Amino acid sequence: xxxxxxxxxxxxxxxxxxxxxxxxxxxxxxxxxxxxxxxxxxxxxxxxxxxxxxxxxxxxxxxxxxxxxxxxxxxxxxxxxxxxxxxxxxxxxxxxxxxxxxxxxxxxxxxxxxxxxxxxxxxxxxxxxxxxxxxxxxxxxxxxxxxxxxxxxxxxxxxxxxxxxxxxxxxxxxxxxxxxxxxxxxxxxxxxxxxxxxxxxxxxxxxxxxxxxxxxxxxxxxxxxxxxxxxxxxxxxxxxxxxxxxxxxxxxxxxxxxxxxxxxxxxxxxxxxxxxxxxxxxxxxxxxxxxxxxxxxxxxxxxxxxxxxxxxxxxxxxxxxxxxxxxxxxxxxxxxxxxxxxxxxxxxxxxxxxxxxxxxxxxxxxxxxxxxxxxxxxxxxxxxxxxxxxxxxxxxxxxxxxxxxxxxxxxxxxxxxxxxxxxxxxxxxxxxxxxxxxxxxxxxxxxxxxxxxxxxxxxxxxxxxxxxxxxxxxxxxxxxxxxxxxxxxxxxxxxxxxxxxxxxxxxxxxxxxxxxxxxxxxxxxxxxxxxxxxxxxxxxxxxxxxxxxxxxxxxx
Amino acid sequence: xxxxxxxxxxxxxxxxxxxxxxxxxxxxxxxxxxxxxxxxxxxxxxxxxxxxxxxxxxxxxxxxxxxxxxxxxxxxxxxxxxxxxxxxxxxxxxxxxxxxxxxxxxxxxxxxxxxxxxxxxxxxxxxxxxxxxxxxxxxxxxxxxxxxxxxxxxxxxxxxxxxxxxxxxxxxxxxxxxxxxxxxxxxxxxxxxxxxxxxxxxxxxxxxxxxxxxxxxxxxxxxxxxxxxxxxxxxxxxxxxxxxxxxxxxxxxxxxxxxxxxxxxxxxxxxxxxxxxxxxxxxxxxxxxxxxxxxxxxxxxxxxxxxxxxxxxxxx
Numbered sequence: 036x037x038x039x040x041x042x043x044x045x046x047x048x049x050x051x052x053x054x055x056x057x058x059x060x061x062x063x064x065x066x067x068x069x070x071x072x073x074x075x076x077x078x079x080x081x082x083x084x085x086x087x088x089x090x091x092x093x094x095x096x097x098x099x100x101x102x103x104x105x106x107x108x109x110x111x112x113x114x115x116x117x118x119x120x121x122x123x124x125x126x127x128x129x130x131x132x133x134x135x136x137x138x139x140x141x142x143x144x145x146x147x148x149x150x151x152x153x154x155x156x157x158x159x160x161x162x163x164x165x166x167x168x169x170x171x172x173x174x175x176x177x178x179x180x181x182x183x184x185x186x187x188x189x190x191x192x193x194x195x196x197x198x199x200x201x202x203x204x205x206x207x208x209x210x211x212x213x214x215x216x217x218x219x220x221x222x223x224x225x226x227x228x229x230x231x232x233x234x235x236x237x238x239x240x241x242x243x244x245x246x247x248x249x250x251x252x253x254x255x256x257x258x259x260x261x262x263x264x265x266x267x268x269x270x271x272x273x274x275x276x277x278x279x280x281x282x283x284x285x286x287x288x289x290x291x292x293x294x295x296x297x298x299x300x301x302x303x304x305x306x307x308x309x310x311x312x313x314x315x316x317x318x319x320x321x322x323x324x325x326x327x328x329x330x331x332x333x334x335x336x337x338x339x340x341x342x343x344x345x346x347x348x349x350x351x352x353x354x355x356x357x358x359x360x361x362x363x364x365x366x367x368x369x370x371x372x373x374x375x376x377x378x379x380x381x382x383x384x385x386x387x388x389x390x391x392x393x394x395x396x397x398x399x400x401x402x403x404x405x406x407x408x409x410x411x412x413x414x415x416x417x418x419x420x421x422x423x424x425x426x427x428x429x430x431x432x433x434x435x436x437x438x439x440x441x442x443x444x445x446x447x448x449x450x451x452x453x454x455x456x457x458x459x460x461x462x463x464x465x466x467x468x469x470x471x472x473x474x475x476x477x478x479x480x481x482x483x484x485x486x487x488x489x490x491x492x493x494x495x496x497x498x499x500x501x502x503x504x505x506x507x508x509x510x511x512x513x514x515x516x517x518x519x520x521x522x523x524x525x526x527x528x529x530x531x532x533x534x535x536x537x538x539x540x541x542x543x544x545x546x547x548x549x550x551x552x553x554x555x556x557x558x559x560x561x562x563x564x565x566x567x568x569x570x571x572x573x574x575x576x577x578x579x580x581x582x583x584x585x586x587x588x589x590x591x
Numbered sequence: 592x593x594x595x596x597x598x599x600x601x602x603x604x605x606x607x608x609x610x611x612x613x614x615x616x617x618x619x620x621x622x623x624x625x626x627x628x629x630x631x632x633x634x635x636x637x638x639x640x641x642x643x644x645x646x647x648x649x650x651x652x653x654x655x656x657x658x659x660x661x662x663x664x665x666x667x668x669x670x671x672x673x674x675x676x677x678x679x680x681x682x683x684x685x686x687x688x689x690x691x692x693x694x695x696x697x698x699x700x701x702x703x704x705x706x707x708x709x710x711x712x713x714x715x716x717x718x719x720x721x722x723x724x725x726x727x728x729x730x731x732x733x734x735x736x737x738x739x740x741x742x743x744x745x746x747x748x749x750x751x752x753x754x755x756x757x758x759x760x761x762x763x764x765x766x767x768x769x770x771x772x773x774x775x776x777x778x779x780x781x782x783x784x785x786x787x788x789x790x791x792x793x794x795x796x797x798x799x800x801x802x803x804x805x806x807x808x809x810x811x812x813x814x815x816x817x818x819x820x821x822x823x824x825x826x827x828x829x830x831x832x833x834x835x836x837x838x839x840x841x842x843x844x845x846x847x848x849x850x851x852x853x854x855x856x857x858x859x860x861x862x863x864x865x866x867x868x869x870x871x872x873x874x875x876x877x878x879x880x881x882x883x884x885x886x887x888x889x890x891x892x893x894x895x896x897x898x899x900x901x902x903x904x905x906x907x
Binding site: 101102104105111183184186187188190240241243244245246247261262263264265289291292293295296297299300305438466467468471472474475476 | 622625628629631636637639640641642643644647672673675676677678679682683686687741744848849850851853857858860861864865866
């Protein structure tokens with residue numbers, strides 16, 4: 036869910052950005068020295084760029100900041116894999132561009148009681164080699180998530196699962212160990228991807244490697260992959276669901292590393308589309324005429340940039356100090372200058388991106404709770420809080436990925452903010468590999484009080500976000516935060532299928548977590564999608580991270 | 592002499608490769624972090640999952656054992672599998688190798704042609720031509736490849752649209768088309784150095800007594816320049832071309848990234864960042880081999896163009 040932001044370096048004027056953010060800190064409004072911030076041009080209810088009317092021979096899309104490590108849908112949960120692999124290995128259910136679930140390999144599903152989910156498979160569904168998708172394949176695929184030898188990146192999502200079994204000739208039942216109405220969402224993302232058992236077993240450790248054979252069900256199959264530069268998908272002409280068949284004969288993904296090369300690829304037409312456009316490319320793409328840069332509004336993705344507190348016994352031990360730091364951060368200034376306006380200040384880790392897709396009444400509950408958390412940066416009050424906590428002059432060491440992107444600038448702003456309120460805030464830029472090990476290795480993060488991250492969730496749900504980092508077993512709980520009230524509330528939220536009740540529980544949990552601040556939210560990047568004139572049909576929501584979006588892309 | 596030369600060269604190559612491989616292997620091993628973390632992305636794996644993956648990758652073996660396994664494999668032509676993508680290393684390196692080699696060959700040709708032409712012109716035409724070349728060479732050696740790339744892209748790809756700005760197309764000509772600008776980005780810089788050396792070497796020869804005498808005696812100027820000036824000026828020129836070509840493999844790393852060329856440059860950078868031992872080993876050894884081979888070829892050519900080296904026996 037977190038990503039290692041070792042991506043296109045942002046050649047923004049670092050000093051300008053920092054000084055702007057600082058002038059914001061001291062209460063003055065940020066100057067307008069920058070290019071005008073991109074204004075949102077996607078309607079709240081516009082879910083795709085349009086409807087494709089005809090086929091196309093070939094389309095090239097940006098596969099994000101690097102090539103996939105593996106084609107095994109379970110191996111790594113990050114932007115490139117999740118953007119691409121849903122087109123080849125469909126999950127059990129489909130996720131629509133509005134994040135709702137829809138029938139797919141399972142033609143129907145029901146959760147008649149809080150601990151059992153029954154899936155009826157579509158008898159027409161077959162794999163790319165023509166063999167039918169059987170309950171045995173489904174049980175095998177889902178159970179791979181719990182096998183340590185597979186080391187699924189989604190293993191934690193299966194914590195609530197007690198059993199997965201075939202319960203009929205075309206039926207699979209998942210039994211949960213406690214009431215949970217949110218688990219089923221995982222069947223609409225790669226955590227629920229279905230692979231053919233026979234092929235997967237035969238491939239052994241070669242499964243998912245660039246040269247290994249992949250047999251799944253999806254509108255595309257893998258044509259070629261060199262492991263580094265290009266991944267070519269081709270339309271599966273025998274795909275069982277003609278309504279969702281691909282319109283594009285060949286869908287190629289390339290992975291430009293250099294910001295200029297990325298922009299040139301898009302504006303010269305060697306690439307026709309890109310999700311997750313880096314901030315450094317914005318001004319060039321806004322000027323370009325051979326396509327359109329779609330800019331989402333506030334809450335258009337679940338992406339969130341946070342300071343993860345990595346230990347609760349160091350310089351950030353006292354919650355009052357964390358609150359002071361959070362109060363002092365000039366979120367609006369950061370969003371405006373470092374993110375060029377393509378982000379919004381974020382006052383709760385699960386901000387608007389996690390609830391804008393809810394029905395209006397439910398959304399209002401979340402919005403009201405969120406609005407209560409909004410603060411105006413107040414350096415003086417924050418300095419007093421640090422003083423009262425007896426933390427004046429205490430050392431706080433924060434790590435960030437030094438390989439590019441906005442994190443270096445963000446770290447500088449945090450440093451200035453921390454020092455302004457009396458902390459001795461030190462920042463350490465780490466190379467990608469070392470930064471990455473902060474997430475996976477407790478020893479690596481023991482040296483730091485916190486580190487910066489860009490985080491996201493595949494499906495928007497407030498309580499799931501807090502479960503992932505603010506509960507004992509949360510896979511993103513890096514600091515050992517444990518609060519019985521929060522645990523009970525998120526369990527209740529997952530255990531009810533009443534959306535309003537869930538919102539009540541989730542917002543109560545949120546209030547507690549945002550007071551304790553095991554993570555400090557900073558900004559929420561907006562959806563940024565580029566699409567060339569020759570194509571249409573791409574999704575504008577973050578749903579591209581989970582489904583076979585490529586099937587809908589075609590000629591305008 | 593040739594056989595002895597070859598044996599010594601090959602022996603030197605083997606020792607260099609062995610030392611380089613040991614150095615690279617152990618330096619990667621000693622640097623902090625571990626390749627399996629890359630595979631896990633950013634979710635904390637369960638201890639069982641981590642142990643399983645470490646075992647699969649043989650990361651639980653001690654360094655000498657792993658190095659020995661790798662070395663014996665490599666001697667049998669098996670460079671192992673990428674720890675990150677689980678691909679055969681030969682597949683991963685092979686995919687981009689042809690492109691990178693084409694790029695280097697193109698750039699080498701451009702360097703040789705442009706450098707020799709500029710240098711000769713400067714040597715033979717004192718005054719305005721010489722000064723112009725002098726200015727060009729002085730400026731070009733100070734321009735880093737990534738700046739040259741940016742200028743070339745904005746001029747020839749974006750404004751004029753003669754070449755693709757990013758990536759290469761299918762087929763031989765598509766590949767060449769996409770590689771001309773990247774090759775030029777490397778050549779424009781390196782050829783300045785070669786032009787300087789060519790000019791000075793030719794000037795030196797032009798001032799020699801036997802050249803002056805030949806000119807005064809009325810031998811055709813073209814003949815004198817070819818037989819007496821260029822021929823005798825060749826040894827330093829060949830040395831410089833050899834060094835430049837050997838160094839080209841390293842500059843491809845920057846240029847490939849700027850032009851989005853799918854060669855081995857990106858593979859190298861990524862694999863180092865990911866601590867993907869087998870891939871880094873293979874690529875690094877390839878670069879070392881290219882360097883050593885380029886030097887050996889340079890020495891061989893030196894022997895051919897300079898008969899004095901032959902009579903000097905084992906001097907090479």
